[in-house]
Amino acid sequence: MPIPVKSLKAQHHPFANPAFQLEVLQHAGTEEGDFPLFGAKLQEHKLYPLQPTGTSILQVNVGKMCNQTCRHCHVDAGPDRKEIMTRDTMQLCLNALAKSPQLSTVDLTGGAPEMNPDFRWFVEELSAMGRQVIVRCNLTIILANPKYHDLPEFFKEHRVQVVSSLPYFSASRTDAQRGDGVFEKSIKALQMLNQVGYGQEGSDLELNLVYNPSGAFLPASQKSLEAEFKRRLKSGYDIVFNSLFCITNLPVSRYLDYLVESGNYSSYMEKLVTAFNPVAAANVMCRNTISVGWDGGLYDCDFNQMLELKVQPGTPQHIRDFDLTQLDQRQIMLNQHCYGCTAGAGSSCGGSTT
Amino acid sequence: MDNTYYNPADLKKFGNISELQPEMGRKFFDYYGEVFKEGALTEREKALIALAVSHAVQCPYCIDAYTSDCLEKGADENQMMEAVHVAAAIKGGAALVHGVQMMNKIKDLTM
Numbered sequence: 230m231p232i233p234v235k236s237l238k239a240q241h242h243p244f245a246n247p248a249f250q251l252e253v254l255q256h257a258g259t260e261e262g263d264f265p266l267f268g269a270k271l272q273e274h275k276l277y278p279l280q281p282t283g284t285s286i287l288q289v290n291v292g293k294m295c296n297q298t299c300r301h302c303h304v305d306a307g308p309d310r311k312e313i314m315t316r317d318t319m320q321l322c323l324n325a326l327a328k329s330p331q332l333s334t335v336d337l338t339g340g341a342p343e344m345n346p347d348f349r350w351f352v353e354e355l356s357a358m359g360r361q362v363i364v365r366c367n368l369t370i371i372l373a374n375p376k377y378h379d380l381p382e383f384f385k386e387h388r389v390q391v392v393s394s395l396p397y398f399s400a401s402r403t404d405a406q407r408g409d410g411v412f413e414k415s416i417k418a419l420q421m422l423n424q425v426g427y428g429q430e431g432s433d434l435e436l437n438l439v440y441n442p443s444g445a446f447l448p449a450s451q452k453s454l455e456a457e458f459k460r461r462l463k464s465g466y467d468i469v470f471n472s473l474f475c476i477t478n479l480p481v482s483r484y485l486d487y488l489v490e491s492g493n494y495s496s497y498m499e500k501l502v503t504a505f506n507p508v509a510a511a512n513v514m515c516r517n518t519i520s521v522g523w524d525g526g527l528y529d530c531d532f533n534q535m536l537e538l539k540v541q542p543g544t545p546q547h548i549r550d551f552d553l554t555q556l557d558q559r560q561i562m563l564n565q566h567c568y569g570c571t572a573g574a575g576s577s578c579g580g581s582t583t
Numbered sequence: 584m585d586n587t588y589y590n591p592a593d594l595k596k597f598g599n600i601s602e603l604q605p606e607m608g609r610k611f612f613d614y615y616g617e618v619f620k621e622g623a624l625t626e627r628e629k630a631l632i633a634l635a636v637s638h639a640v641q642c643p644y645c646i647d648a649y650t651s652d653c654l655e656k657g658a659d660e661n662q663m664m665e666a667v668h669v670a671a672a673i674k675g676g677a678a679l680v681h682g683v684q685m686m687n688k689i690k691d692l693t694m
Binding site: 397398402442444448449450453457 | 659
């Protein structure tokens with residue numbers, strides 16, 4: 230299936246509308262009936278209402294602009310998306326962090342976060358505050374334009390932890406998900422990161438890769454895949470990295486569109502529901518993370534952000550009103566896509582959760 | 584699906600075979616689960632063997648299940664097709680090696 234170059238939004242596709250996505254998600258089922266509601270499933274395991282266990286990560290989505298239009302992207306990011314965070318909103322994030330020392334990690338995502346013109350300023354400020362900065366770098370951005378070629382050096386200077394998607398150690402499966410030529414450029418970018426010390430033994434420059442399945446199936450055991458990735462990337466391309474994070478694709482936005490279009494939607498949802506793991510449910514990332522949208526809105530996670538499900542009404546809804554004590558008392562907003570984080574070994578932005 | 588012996592929906596009912604013989608069913612599925620755990624062989628290697636055998640026994644349920652399982656375990660398309668070729672080579676070889684038996688019989692029967 231070729232990858233469309235336009236975002237769902239630019240195509241005026243029905244799945245560009247979060248309300249329509251939620252409508253589809255709520256009516257998923259098999260011949261035997263709809264799947265149990267995620268909240269009811271948690272209730273069976275005494276996990277409802279789901280609440281934070283102590284927030285330590287602020288995940289900031291600095292915009293939907295991206296140089297790629299990946300087939301599975303839950304953000305519906307792409308070159309035609311213009312929604313990006315302003316420096317004023319970034320300043321509000323810095324203010325929130327200043328009064329919340331518990332937030333030791335700031336996880337920057339997008340789109341391609343590096344395309345935001347204030348990205349470097351933001352990283353410099355965060356780094357000066359002594360916070361651990363994670364950048365979710367799509368790798369190809371490093372080669373997309375000469376102005377990005379020094380990103381590995383910039384990351385190194387600020388001890389940024391780089392987390393990069395590489396869905397497979399072969400071009401065919403990587404390019405099928407992320408676009409033609411992405412594998413080759415990703416390999417080159419990984420070599421550039423390795424050259425400045427990222428992922429090397431004895432180095433404190435951490436380079437982690439993200440594996441997510443290129444299709445309608447669940448990821449394998451993280452440990453086993455990590456060993457295979459390390460072996461294949463080292464022998465094929467002399468690339469080293471620290472850890473592999475296995476992430477399950479959640480039925481949101483373009484991946485939901487892919488599932489429906491390919492006729493895999495019901496069977497994939499059934500897989501997620503059948504593989505529900507209460508241990509993974511207890512460890513979901515929304516219990517220690519708060520997500521900030523490009524416009525400063527607050528969400529339980531990046532997926533809820535794309536479905537426009539803000540944090541519980543009555544708690545601060547915008548970064549300007551950030552109050553961690555109040556937010557740590559909130560009930561996490563749930564829907565059927567949440568089954569994606571609780572299937573099998575569990576899934577989060579940091580990989581498996583069990 | 585009334586006009587075919589195989590219904591894809593039956594695959595997930597595999598466990599129901601225990602209904603008519605619970606004890607043997609339980610023993611079979613316990614054994615099955617044990618076999619596919621990581622041991623001297625990785626789960627991925629076992630999935631590839633299962634895929635090859637699925638083709639050799641020509642079981643559509645197994646081909647369906649172990650194609651998914653191989654993808655989930657991180658096998659790539661080349662490995663999967665090579666596994667099918669291993670099955671094909673053994674199946675073909677098994678037919679051909681009997682050619683020796685045929686040749687022996689020819690020898691017995693001819694001048």
